[in-house]
Amino acid sequence: MTTSATAPAATSPAILIEAVDKWYGTFQVLDQVSLTVATGERIVVCGPSGSGKSTLIRCINRLEEHQAGRIAVNGVELTDSVRNIDAVRRGVGMVFQHFNLFPHLSILDNCALPQMLARGTPRREAEDRAMQLLRRVRIAEQAAKFPGQLSGGQQQRVAIARALCMEPQVMLFDEPTSALDPEMVKEVLETMVSLAEDGMTMIVVTHEMGFARRVADRVVFMDTGRIVECAGPDEFFDSPRHERTRSFLHQILH
Amino acid sequence: MSWPLGEFPIMTMTTAIPAAAADGPPKRRRTPILQILFGDLLAAGLTVMTGALVLALLPALRWGVLDAVWSTADPGRCGAGGACWAFVAAKIRFILFGVYPADEQWRPLAVIGLVLAMVLVSLPPRHWGRRLLTGWAVAIGAMLALMWGGFAGLPFVSTANWGGLPVTLLLAILSLGLGFPVAVTLALGRRSRVPVPRFLSVLVIETIRGMPLVGLLFISSIMMPLLLPAGWSVDKLGRTLAALTIFAAAYLAEVIRGGLQGVPGGQMEAARALGIPVWKAVWHVVLPQAIQKVIPPLTNTAIVMVKNTSLVLIVGVFDMLSAARTAASDPVWPAPYAESYLFVGAVYFLICFAISLYARWLEGRVQEKDLR
Numbered sequence: 001m002t003t004s005a006t007a008p009a010a011t012s013p014a015i016l017i018e019a020v021d022k023w024y025g026t027f028q029v030l031d032q033v034s035l036t037v038a039t040g041e042r043i044v045v046c047g048p049s050g051s052g053k054s055t056l057i058r059c060i061n062r063l064e065e066h067q068a069g070r071i072a073v074n075g076v077e078l079t080d081s082v083r084n085i086d087a088v089r090r091g092v093g094m095v096f097q098h099f100n101l102f103p104h105l106s107i108l109d110n111c112a113l114p115q116m117l118a119r120g121t122p123r124r125e126a127e128d129r130a131m132q133l134l135r136r137v138r139i140a141e142q143a144a145k146f147p148g149q150l151s152g153g154q155q156q157r158v159a160i161a162r163a164l165c166m167e168p169q170v171m172l173f174d175e176p177t178s179a180l181d182p183e184m185v186k187e188v189l190e191t192m193v194s195l196a197e198d199g200m201t202m203i204v205v206t207h208e209m210g211f212a213r214r215v216a217d218r219v220v221f222m223d224t225g226r227i228v229e230c231a232g233p234d235e236f237f238d239s240p241r242h243e244r245t246r247s248f249l250h251q252i253l254h
Numbered sequence: 255m256s257w258p259l260g261e262f263p264i265m266t267m268t269t270a271i272p273a274a275a276a277d278g279p280p281k282r283r284r285t286p287i288l289q290i291l292f293g294d295l296l297a298a299g300l301t302v303m304t305g306a307l308v309l310a311l312l313p314a315l316r317w318g319v320l321d322a323v324w325s326t327a328d329p330g331r332c333g334a335g336g337a338c339w340a341f342v343a344a345k346i347r348f349i350l351f352g353v354y355p356a357d358e359q360w361r362p363l364a365v366i367g368l369v370l371a372m373v374l375v376s377l378p379p380r381h382w383g384r385r386l387l388t389g390w391a392v393a394i395g396a397m398l399a400l401m402w403g404g405f406a407g408l409p410f411v412s413t414a415n416w417g418g419l420p421v422t423l424l425l426a427i428l429s430l431g432l433g434f435p436v437a438v439t440l441a442l443g444r445r446s447r448v449p450v451p452r453f454l455s456v457l458v459i460e461t462i463r464g465m466p467l468v469g470l471l472f473i474s475s476i477m478m479p480l481l482l483p484a485g486w487s488v489d490k491l492g493r494t495l496a497a498l499t500i501f502a503a504a505y506l507a508e509v510i511r512g513g514l515q516g517v518p519g520g521q522m523e524a525a526r527a528l529g530i531p532v533w534k535a536v537w538h539v540v541l542p543q544a545i546q547k548v549i550p551p552l553t554n555t556a557i558v559m560v561k562n563t564s565l566v567l568i569v570g571v572f573d574m575l576s577a578a579r580t581a582a583s584d585p586v587w588p589a590p591y592a593e594s595y596l597f598v599g600a601v602y603f604l605i606c607f608a609i610s611l612y613a614r615w616l617e618g619r620v621q622e623k624d625l626r
Contacts, residue, residue, distance in 0.1 A: 114529075114530055163528070
């Protein structure tokens with residue numbers, strides 16, 4: 001286990017989810033969920049609210065604990081071992097619906113400080129890397145400002161840069177555009193598209209079906225804690241197999 | 255339902271001020287003074303009451319200024335109905351420095367200067383950091399060394415002879431400064447999911463908060479020496495400081511806990527998702543935000559603690575208030591207690607008002623950063 005924590009086997013999938021169950025009290029949020037994500041693959045997860053899609057990706061970096069089944073990231077299995085959890089979190093970046101930037105830190109520090117705290121990167125090096133990624137999300141000129149002074153779209157791009165600073169192999173997006181004004185959705189989606197084009201392994205929970213069609217390798221539809229349908233975007237949108245998927249797509253595509 | 259444009263109430267209001275559209279916001283006309291004072295029933299009532307108050311204070315003005323004796327070397331000239339400010343002038347060294355040896359009083363004076371200098375350096379938040387903290391530790395050490403003496407030709411002065419303003423300042427700064435880390439620990443303990451630290455924190459906080467400070471001072475100055483093993487002794491000033499510190503810690507802990515509760519859970523989640531270890535996340539992400547949120551109640555506690563130090567006179571520590579009381583009981587002067595207390599009150603007011611002003615400025619700065 002210790003060797004695989006530092007040097008993941010090349011053959012293992014980026015993310016392996018196997019027969020995972022999770023309950024909140026007596027309410028089952030995840031019901032026998034299985035999903036394997038290959039390195040470089042882009043998955044979009046959709047479904048009605050309460051279907052367990054956010055819970056699923058929050059289990060992948062252990063913000064939530066699953067109670068049965070297996071989850072392994074880059075060959076490291078998520079157990080109670082703090083060491084494994086840290087190893088997984090180092091390799092998995094996450095972007096939240098409400099950005100969760102640190103409001104008391106400047107944009108630059110938001111990106112630099114986590115590197116210093118999580119891996120002991122020297123400040124100079126952390127700041128260089130932060131600036132490099134802020135340039136990549138085209139927001140470097142705002143580096144000295146504080147989160148409260150930026151628009152929602154800008155904040156979300158900073159959040160993406162902050163996650164990328166940790167050099168993750170996998171990026172998780174939990175409804176990254178749901179809290180944004182409509183005119184800011186595009187700038188965030190474009191950033192995500194360019195990330196996908198660079199070959200990042202991504203799992204994106206979103207209702208942006210245009211993004212799913214353009215970027216996803218597979219689209220996963222969840223309902224009541226189960227994966228109902230999982231297919232390539234053309235098949236998923238043009239000829240969904242399940243009635244539940246059809247009625248969901250009908251509702252969100254007017 | 256549709257409003258014809260001109261009839262829409264807000265529209266008619268804006269068109270009533272034609273100049274506004276052309277030259278930006280309209281200039282507010284000055285309200286006539288009579289209208290301010292007697293414009294409506296409330297204003298008139300307040301004016302009459304304020305007037306009555308001023309009239310009632312006139313005798314005090316006469317006592318404090320017109321009939322006052324400002325300077326005299328002869329105590330006998332005081333006591334003719336006016337305030338005896340000459341007494342304060344004559345006794346100021348005693349009130350400020352207590353029974354500290356007269357030839358060595360430059361030392362407590364230097365301590366006051368050092369406190370002022372350190373406070374000034376600490377004002378801008380960009381100076382805050384490890385270096386400033388070290389600076390304070392060194393400065394406090396220097397102050398205590400200066401007060402004690404016993405080195406480099408400075409005669410030794412026992413804490414029993416310390417007194418006045420330096421004692422007040424040292425007690426206030428040290429009880430708040432030492433109490434703060436304890437308070438943070440207690441607040442985090444109380445929010446902990448682990449039962450043992452949570453229970454201990456609740457126990458300490460609620461016990462201390464349920465006790466009057468005077469009681470705590472008695473316990474520390476009278477009971478503690480009895481409980482310590484024979485041969486052990488802790489200086490009276492030290493015991494008093496311990497009581498003040500734990501008292502400040504309990505109150506600060508509750509304030510900080512309020513701040514911790516105000517930090518959204520997403521902050522900790524984001525820190526964990528980034529792989530930041532829990533304690534570093536608490537220290538660098540959660541605590542700074544929590545403390546920023548509770549600057550006003552922290553100020554309040556700081557002010558209360560500055561004033562609370564005056565209670566130490568009950569256990570015989572010679573702070574500024576004790577010194578003032580002792581000074582006024584000098585039989586040579588005609589018992590000028592009012593003047594003595596008023597002077598000390600003014601010093602306390604200056605300290606507390608300054609803290610208050612600073613906190614307001616600090617709060618404004620935090621809000622500027624948070625332009626949501």
